[in-house]
Amino acid sequence: MENSKENFIGIKPIFYTLVFEMKSQRKKFYFFSIVAIVVALLLGYFLQLIPNYLLSNTQAEFFKNGLQFISFITLFAACLFFSGIICSEYDKKTGFIVFPKINKYKLILGKYLGNLVLVVTIITIYYFILGLLGFFYYGGPINIRFFYSYGIAILYVIALSSFVTFFSSFMRSVNLTIISTLIILLIGFRIADQIVTLIFAENFEPLYSLAYLGSLITGILEYPFPDPRFSEFSFSGMGPGGMGGDFTLGQWLTPSIEMGITLLLVFIVVYFVLAAFLFKRRQL
């Protein structure tokens, strides 16, 4: 009894920080929620009001089309919500408080969990609206792969958040963290993926890339699951007499389910361990 009371007292500051962080980030949360609702409704409902815009053949295809923008929403949300977790403490020099009311690890954990709850809620809103519309157009039951996709989307968000938190642990300011993580996640990984695919084609799968791992969110909705997962298409030059050479473009569609989930988990652990290590070394 005594022990559980002590444990509760230990958890209490984390819970208070979590609630405080959720309240302080509520404007961002409202903004992203509205974006999620608008995008989900635009793709899932308003587009379907156009008679000659064909509804997908199956519910899973409908979900896949509706989830085109989920990686962007999660990416922007992760960068904007998690970028200030550690570096804002350095920025505001909270380490100089003589008698801190809370342990710094509990503070960071509370802040992280508060933001995670908000981002997961945004994703849940998006999936809920899409699921509801899927039910409206195709009836029940909801395809089970939609729930797998939701699970992977949450895993992906945690991986993104760990990546941003890692950057937050050594960057100097919040803005710098947002810009650098956005550039790396939005452009860096994609350019690297294209270069790697151009050089190695099907011989090297870009499993290092968080952007590529995120394609599993929609990839899992494909029926049957893509096999082979590397697609290649060729086209000839448009010059006179077929001149202009032959070109081949390749693309990795999605990681395998097992590899995708394993690597997302590995990224989560690695980035959090690195972030904790840097945070410990760099005193507030």
Add this chain to the structure above:
Amino acid sequence: MTKNTNISIIGVSLFCIIFLGMISTITVANGNYDVALTKGTEVFTVVTYDESAWKNTVNSTTSPSNWFEGDANKTGARSKNTIKGWNYVVWETYDVFVSLFLPILFEQEEIFPLLGILNSQGYNETTINTNYTNSYNLWVGLRSVWNFTIGSFKEDPTIANDPLIIFQNPMDFDEILLNYNNLSSALNSLPAIQFSGYNFPILESDDFLWLFIFNGLTLATPFSSYLEELIITLDCKNATVYKNILTIARTGETNYTVQIVYGSEGTIASFVVKDNGNNIIYQIVATNSDWLFFTIVIVLVTSIIGLSVFLIFRKRKKSKFR
């Protein structure tokens, strides 16, 4: 008002005009009748099938599977249709011949070689459209179809793009059938057609209606007058109409009637076969889950409004005490 606000208002107005224009142009471009299709899924269930009564009344050698594909001859079997979209088009006689009559009368794999033969005999699109100069306004819808099955539905539909054909003017059917029968007579006299074993049947109005019912006939709204005009134009001897119910008298082993109820989208909502004594031999009914969807939405909206009101009142109460 600032310059920025003006620009925003103009932008929003332009977006609304373009978006509403996209939605409305296709649906409004017609005369008396309008398309009633809506995107969504309907599930059809075989509610009744009396096999012995069918054999004694309809046909001793066939079953409902000859009319509807799959396990349509099993009580409890379900089929599913998803209406994906529709478009306003204008067909000429060749389009009607190729897109309406050939799929009704021939198997899919027979159509392509048949068109090759017709082309070699000079009956191509240009010739047919020159000889028969009519054109028809219609909507062509597309739907995914899952055939009747006693188990759960497969992931992919049996037919991905099954057409729904809605002629804007039911009076067109008379001319369509007349043109087809004239063309068929000409084609049947061609030695190339005779040698290849093809035969274009000369269709009576009732036969045409019966075949068309199973191959995409969809009504425009208002349904009752559309159906009435359709029957009168075709001069069907064995069909009667009451509101949105089409009743067809047929003869098999004995006389029987088929009663087809058209639902709010102009597609089949119920299909009933009755014997002379008005006993149901076979019955299919359509259901959808719209009511469940709207229940969920109503509960959800009510909860959100309730929660918001509660939070607002609590906030006001708190600020009063401060």
